[in-house]
Amino acid sequence: MAAYLVFIKEREHDAEAMKVYSPKAGASLQGHAGKPLAAYGAIETLEGPEAKGAVIVEFATMDEARAWYGSEAYQDARKSRFAGADYRVLLIDGLG
Template sequence: MPAYVVLTREHTHDAQEMERYGEKAKAAREGHDPQPLAFYGDIEVLEGSAMEGAVILRFPDMAAARAWYQSPAYQEARKHRFQGADYRVFIVDGLTEV
């Protein structure tokens, strides 16, 4: 069953750190092949706190999503995200495709 990693950027503190994060996060996707379903497009918050942007990545399953997130390459990228902005990040199981 597919799994989705959802990242919501709530507030940017340091644009330069976010640039570094973007470069390293892109490289960290190699070998994990997530399918981007949404990537910082136009956003409209209907309920809850404001956010600046969102990303949704589809993986084949929870294990693949965790493997990407816990990979050394993404952990290195993540350091820059922590310094650059406030995010909420979670993995959610998808539905079995019909």
């Protein structure tokens, strides 16, 4: 069953750190079956706090999503994301 990692950017406080994060995060998908479905396109907040950006990545299973998120390569990239912006990250199990 598909699983989705959803990254919601709430606020950015260091654009230079985010410039470091983006290529590292993309490269960290090598060797993992993650498929980006949406990344920082036009966004319209219909309810709740305004989102400054969002990314959705599809994986075949929750375990595969966790394996990528916990990978050494992504954990290294994540340090730059933490330095650059505040995010909410959700792991969502897809429908049967």
